[in-house]
Every structure is written in structure tokens, then in C-alpha cells.
Amino acid sequence: MPEGYLPILVMVIIASAFAVIALGVSALLGPRRHNPAKDEPYESGILPFGDARRRFPIQFYVVAVLFILFDVEIILMYPWAMMARRLGLFGLIQMGIFVAILLVGFVYAWKNDAFKWQ
Amino acid sequence: MVPLSWYLILAAALFCIGVFGALARRNAVGILMGIELMLNAVNINLVAFWRHIGPDQMTGQLFAIFVITVAAAEAAVGLALIIAIYRQRNTVNVEEIDMMKG
Amino acid sequence: MTLPTLNFLAILPLLILVAATLLVLLADLVVRNKRVLTFLGLLAVAASLAAVLLVRPAAPTFQGMTLADELGLFASVAILVATGLALLLALERTSDFTRRPGAYVALLLLATAGMIVMAKASDFITIFLGLEILSLSLYILVGFAQRDARSNEAALKYFLLGAFASGFFLYGMALIYAATGSTNLAEISKGIASHSASLPFAPLLPIGVGLLLVGYGFKLALVPFHMWTPDVYQGAPTSVTAFMSVATKTAAFASLIRVLAAVWSGDRPWLLALAGLAVVTMTLGNLAALRQTSLKRMLAYSSIAHAGYVLTGLAAGNDRGFEGALYYLIAYTFMNLGAFATIQAVQRRDQNDVTTEQITGLSTQRPGLALLMTVFMFALTGMPPLVGFFGKLYVFSGAVQGGMTWLAIVGVINSAIAAYYYLRVTVLMYMGGATAAAGDIPRTGWAVWTTLVITAVATLALGLWQQPWMESIREAVTLLALR
Numbered sequence: 273m274p275e276g277y278l279p280i281l282v283m284v285i286i287a288s289a290f291a292v293i294a295l296g297v298s299a300l301l302g303p304r305r306h307n308p309a310k311d312e313p314y315e316s317g318i319l320p321f322g323d324a325r326r327r328f329p330i331q332f333y334v335v336a337v338l339f340i341l342f343d344v345e346i347i348l349m350y351p352w353a354m355m356a357r358r359l360g361l362f363g364l365i366q367m368g369i370f371v372a373i374l375l376v377g378f379v380y381a382w383k384n385d386a387f388k389w390q
Numbered sequence: 391m392v393p394l395s396w397y398l399i400l401a402a403a404l405f406c407i408g409v410f411g412a413l414a415r416r417n418a419v420g421i422l423m424g425i426e427l428m429l430n431a432v433n434i435n436l437v438a439f440w441r442h443i444g445p446d447q448m449t450g451q452l453f454a455i456f457v458i459t460v461a462a463a464e465a466a467v468g469l470a471l472i473i474a475i476y477r478q479r480n481t482v483n484v485e486e487i488d489m490m491k492g
Numbered sequence: 493m494t495l496p497t498l499n500f501l502a503i504l505p506l507l508i509l510v511a512a513t514l515l516v517l518l519a520d521l522v523v524r525n526k527r528v529l530t531f532l533g534l535l536a537v538a539a540s541l542a543a544v545l546l547v548r549p550a551a552p553t554f555q556g557m558t559l560a561d562e563l564g565l566f567a568s569v570a571i572l573v574a575t576g577l578a579l580l581l582a583l584e585r586t587s588d589f590t591r592r593p594g595a596y597v598a599l600l601l602l603a604t605a606g607m608i609v610m611a612k613a614s615d616f617i618t619i620f621l622g623l624e625i626l627s628l629s630l631y632i633l634v635g636f637a638q639r640d641a642r643s644n645e646a647a648l649k650y651f652l653l654g655a656f657a658s659g660f661f662l663y664g665m666a667l668i669y670a671a672t673g674s675t676n677l678a679e680i681s682k683g684i685a686s687h688s689a690s691l692p693f694a695p696l697l698p699i700g701v702g703l704l705l706v707g708y709g710f711k712l713a714l715v716p717f718h719m720w721t722p723d724v725y726q727g728a729p730t731s732v733t734a735f736m737s738v739a740t741k742t743a744a745f746a747s748l749i750r751v752l753a754a755v756w757s758g759d760r761p762w763l764l765a766l767a768g769l770a771v772v773t774m775t776l777g778n779l780a781a782l783r784q785t786s787l788k789r790m791l792a793y794s795s796i797a798h799a800g801y802v803l804t805g806l807a808a809g810n811d812r813g814f815e816g817a818l819y820y821l822i823a824y825t826f827m828n829l830g831a832f833a834t835i836q837a838v839q840r841r842d843q844n845d846v847t848t849e850q851i852t853g854l855s856t857q858r859p860g861l862a863l864l865m866t867v868f869m870f871a872l873t874g875m876p877p878l879v880g881f882f883g884k885l886y887v888f889s890g891a892v893q894g895g896m897t898w899l900a901i902v903g904v905i906n907s908a909i910a911a912y913y914y915l916r917v918t919v920l921m922y923m924g925g926a927t928a929a930a931g932d933i934p935r936t937g938w939a940v941w942t943t944l945v946i947t948a949v950a951t952l953a954l955g956l957w958q959q960p961w962m963e964s965i966r967e968a969v970t971l972l973a974l975r
Contacts, residue, residue: 337466344462383521428659435666460624490723
């Protein structure tokens with residue numbers, strides 16, 4: 273039943289038309305006055321230096337790896353959170369054990385200086 | 391409603407793109423990204439089948455959640471190994487990592 | 493709503509292992525003498541083994557997520573024994589290759605937990621979880637020899653191919669779930685039996701099983717999915733290679749047996765596919781092993797060939813073949829672990845491998861080690877009365893009984909080819925003039941001796957004395973109820 277998608281199609285057309293018109297009209301009608309300060313990526317921000325494709329210190333990756341782990345493991349808490357009241361104390365204890373296991377990993381990483389910026 | 395077959399085609403296409411990426415890329419991080427695509431294709435499949443088979447059983451969703459968490463752990467281990475090898479050899483190009491043969 | 497009743501006793505061995513892993517990690521932060529951690533690990537393995545043997549809970553446990561049957565018991569014992577021996581093997585040499593012996597012990601215990609989960613799992617979710625727990629731990633363990641650049645390379649290769657295989661594994665699981673409406677093996681089996689043709693996505697079932705087989709093929713190093721094996725076995729620390737070569741096979745084969753029993757329809761084409769896989773696996777494995785100069789690489793190719801022998805038992809498709817496969821896994825655990833243990837005893841402190849040149853004339857310098865190595869080589873060849881002989885006998889007779897005499901003949905020819913490279917090691921040790929200086933071989937400590945003696949005695953004794961535990965194998969296979 274493609275009719276059901278008609279509103280979405282109309283929405284897509286209107287949205288893209290608006291974007292094209294807004295950008296196109298200002299490009300056609302707006303005045304252009306170049307000067308060096310204005311052409312910088314951030315006109316009133318920090319002065320740019322070097323290439324954007326620089327090497328990052330390896331520490332960024334360590335932090336990123338640890339972040340991914342602790343960030344995504346949270347997803348296992350969602351099903352419990354939906355049912356927390358009905359699962360009661362039993363569920364709470366289970367989740368406590370889960371968090372404790374994560375905590376052991378956290379403490380191990382911490383004590384091994386994973387969070388130190390050398 | 392979107393028919394189930396559309397989801398299956400989407401998932402199959404995504405899986406094939408992932409397989410191609412994993413086979414064609416030379417950069418270890420690129421290969422890892424291809425593998426992640428494969429796992430996400432499986433997730434689409436699982437959730438689509440769950441919806442189709444009957445939403446009263448949570449198996450499909452539950453499986454998808456486990457796949458997501460395991461994929462994260464896998465990415466973490468993979469990145470750590472890639473960092474270790476980069477520190478040693480200054481490259482993550484898998485064609486240059488070939489000390490052992492035969 | 494009623495809460496599900498969870499039988500925690502059923503997973504007691506796992507709880508012990510996981511608790512011990514966490515304890516080792518925490519103790520690693522405070523304990524100075526890192527050997528204590530290995531002993532802690534050994535204690536945990538012993539406790540877990542006791543729990544496996546003494547606590548026998550009633551079947552389906554954890555809402556059908558795991559099974560507490562004979563097959564699970566059998567595999568758990570084999571895996572735990574391998575872990576214990578690997579810990580003993582590493583005790584004196586961990587500091588040679590790593591600065592983090594605590595993490596080493598913890599990961600070994602975690603990998604063991606994953607293997608037991610996989611061997612006992614009766615639901616796709618738990619099979620997948622077990623597989624990933626064991627794989628992720630092993631990826632890191634393989635890269636543990638930080639001084640050896642090859643170790644790191646091996647870890648990366650193992651990781652990339654293993655993760656790639658997981659994708660196929662999962663896709664297969666998703667398709668089977670679609671075809672049968674369940675992820676539980678018992679439900680899947682019921683679904684296929686009752687209305688196989690009328691299932692909405694019945695055509696997806698064979699595709700799913702095929703993809704699943706690809707996934708298992710990678711983990712078990714079956715040809716053509718074996719490319720990673722030689723590199724990984726060579727690059728990994730020797731104690732890790734010893735552990736993973738036997739324990740991973742036990743876990744993955746136990747799980748494969750369960751899955752096959754569930755989706756089993758006794759179809760001849762499937763059996764022939766397995767038989768074909770077995771033939772190429774053992775033939776290519778043995779042929780590649782012939783021209784290796786590194787002992788670890790040679791044993792890696794030999795392990796591919798042995799996976800082919802075990803697969804022969806599964807391809808037979810009858811009880812006899814399955815019993816043979818289980819017997820073979822136990823036999824392989826001891827003889828292969830023993831062979832790798834001897835390699836570690838011979839290898840120099842700053843090295844992670846032994847070449848055929850280095851063992852030439854070993855008998856004059858280390859007669860004890862040479863003798864033990866000979867026992868393991870004979871067992872791997874399949875000489876009576878050692879375990880290897882009976883393993884081969886059972887799987888091949890299973891194949892004959894299943895009407896695949898040609899498969900048994902290919903297997904016997906392969907054993908003859910393999911005899912060449914196993915016996916060559918023995919000949920070099922006894923006939924060759926001494927090339928390596930005696931001082932290069934470090935003193936063999938009591939822990940390594942213990943490992944060697946246990947594996948050697950088991951290699952001999954389990955061949956001569958089979959009655960009681962063959963009964964338990966038979967029971968395990970009968971309970972699977974192959975249709």
C-alpha cells in the first residue's frame with residue numbers, strides 16, 4: 273500500500289525544496305565581500321594551524337576503547353529498567369552483580385594507569 | 391506496513407557490503423568496520439524476524455541486545471590489538487603484516 | 493508475574509570460574525609474587541572440576557539455556573583438565589614472555605568459562621555467548637608474547653578471521669531462527685520434526701545450517717577455513733597454543749554435535765558434505781605438515797588433520813561414529829597437550845618456537861624429554877596401545893558402519909602419510925648428531941614435569957583402560973537421541 277507513504281513523500285519534497293530555495297536565493301542575491309579574516313574556517317575562533325589529518329596521541333584510542341565498553345554495556349540495563357518494579361529485589365541484586373563485575377574491570381584499568389595522560 | 395522481505399533484502403545487502411569490505415580493505419580498521427556491518431545486518435534480521443514471528447516472545451530482541459554488546463567488546467579487543475601492532479611496526483596494512491608464511 | 497526459577501547449582505562450575513577470574517584480577521593489583529595468582533587459578537580449576545563431578549542437577553537448567561547432560565559433563569571435564577595443565581605449564585615460564593602474568597591467568601580462566609558455556613549451551617544465544625567469551629579471551633592470549641613480534645601478528649590475524657567467522661555464524665543462527673521460530677535447540681528440533689514443509693521460511697533452514705557450518709569450520713580449523721591456524725599456533729605463547737589447540741576443539745565439537753543432533757534429518761547429502769569436508773581437511777592438513785621445519789607449525793597442520801578425523805566420526809552419522817568422535821577428543825586433549833608441553837620444555841627462554849634442527853640429537857642431552865616426545869608422537873601417529881590408536885579405530889569403524897568405507901580408507905591412508913612426519917621427529921631426536929648446545933635448553937621445572945607425566949600416563953592408560961568411561965560416552969551419545 274504505497275498510498276500510506278504519500279505524506280512522507282510530500283514532506284520530503286517540501287523539505288528539500290525549502291533547503292534548495294533558501295540556499296539558492298541567498299547565493300544569488302547576497303553581496304560578496306572577501307577578506308582574509310572572513311575566509312578562515314572559524315572567523316573569530318582559534319587560529320588554524322597544520323593539517324586536520326594529524327596523528328592523535330595513542331592515549332585517545334585507549335580512552336576511546338574503554339569508553340566503547342562501558343558505554344555499550346549500559347544497553348543490558350535497559351530491559352531490566354523496563355521491568356525493574358516487577359523484578360523487585362531479585363532484579364536489583366542481579367543488576368548489582370552485573371555492575372560489580374564492570375566495576376572490577378574499571379578498577380583494574382584504573383590501577384594499571386589506563387586513565388593517566390602520560 | 392513494510393513487508394518482511396524488504397527487511398531481509400536490506401539485511402542481506404548490508405551483510406554482503408560488510409563481507410566485501412572485510413575482504414577488500416587492506417587497512418585493519420577498515421576490515422573491522424566491514425565486520426561490524428555484518429553483525430548489524432544480523433541484528434536487522436533478528437529484530438525483523440522477532441516482529442514477524444510474534445512479539446510475545448522476546449527471543450529475537452534479546453539476541454540482538456547480546457549481539458550489540460558482544461560487537462562492542464569485539465571492537466574494543468580489535469582496536470587494542472591494532473594499536474599494539476601499530477606501536478610495533480608503524481603500519482596497520484594487513485598486506486605488510488606477514489612475517490609468517492608456509 | 494512469577495519470576496523464573498533459576499537453578500544456580502547447574503552453573504556452579506561457571507560461577508566458580510568467573511568469580512576466580514575477578515578475584516585474580518583484583519589480587520593482581522596487590523600481590524607482589526605473581527606465582528600466587530597461578531596457584532589461585534589452579535585452585536579455581538580444581539574447585540570447578542569438583543563441582544562438575546559432584547553436583548549433578550536435574551536437566552534443563554536456566555530455562556533451557558544450558559543443559560546439564562553427560563555430553564556437557566564430558567566436555568567440561570576435558571576442558572578443565574586442559575586448563576589445569578596449561579596453567580601448570582605456564583607457571584615457570586610466564587615471566588619469560590609477559591609482564592602481566594595476572595591478566596594471563598585471568599584470561600585463561602575466562603576462556604575456560606566460555607568453553608564450558610559453549611559445550612553446555614542448548615540455545616543459540618548461549619552458544620554465541622560462550623563462543624565469543626572464549627574467542628575474545630583467546631585473541632588477547634595469542635598476542636601475549638610481547639617480545640615476539642610474531643605473537644602480535646598472530647593475534648591480529650586470529651581476531652580478524654575469527655570475527656569475520658562470527659558474522660557468518662550469527663547470520664546462520666538468524667536464518668534458522670526465522671525458519672523454525674525459536675533459538676532453542678529442543679524447540680528447533682521439534683519444529684523441524686512436526687511440520688518441516690509448512691514452516692513459513694522452510695527454505696532458509698538449509699542456508700542457515702550451511703552458514704552455521706562455515707562458522708564452526710573457522711573455529712575448528714577445517715579446510716578450507718583453516719588459513720589462520722599455522723600462523724596463530726606458531727605465534728602464540730606455547731602454553732596458550734597447547735591450551736587452545738585441544739580445549740577449543742572440545743568445546744566447538746561438543747556444540748557442533750548438539751546442533752547437528754537438533755537439526756538432524758539424517759539426510760545423506762548433509763552427511764556426504766561433512767564427509768567431503770573431513771577428507772579435504774585431513775588430506776591437506778597432513779600434506780602441509782610434511783614440509784614444516786617449525787615444530788609448532790607442524791603440529792598446527794597436524795591439528796587440522798586431527799579435526800578431520802573427528803569430523804569423520806560425525807559424518808558417519810551413527811552412534812558409533814559420535815562415540816568415536818568424543819573418545820578422539822579426550823585422546824587428543826592428552827597427546828597433543830603433551831606434545832606442546834615437550835616443545836615448551838625444549839624451547840629456549842628467549843624463543844617461542846622449536847625447529848627440527850634444534851631437536852636433532854635431543855636424546856643425548858635430555859633422554860627423558862626425548863622419550864616423552866616419542867610417546868606423544870607415537871600416540872598422534874595412532875600406534876597401539878596408545879589412545880590415538882583407539883580414537884582412530886572408533887571413528888573409522890563408525891564410518892564403515894555408516895556405509896562410508898571409502899572414507900575410512902582415506903583416513904587410514906592419511907594416517908600413513910602422517911606417520912612420516914611424526915616419526916621423523918623421533919628419528920631426528922635419536923639418530924641425529926647433537927647440534928644444539930645442552931645449555932640452550934633451560935632446566936625443566938617440577939610444574940612442567942608434572943604436566944608431562946600426567947599427559948604421558950593418560951596417553952598410555954586411557955588406551956588400556958577404557959571400560960568405565962566408554963560407558964559414560966555411550967550414555968552421552970544415547971541421550972542425544974539421533975533420529
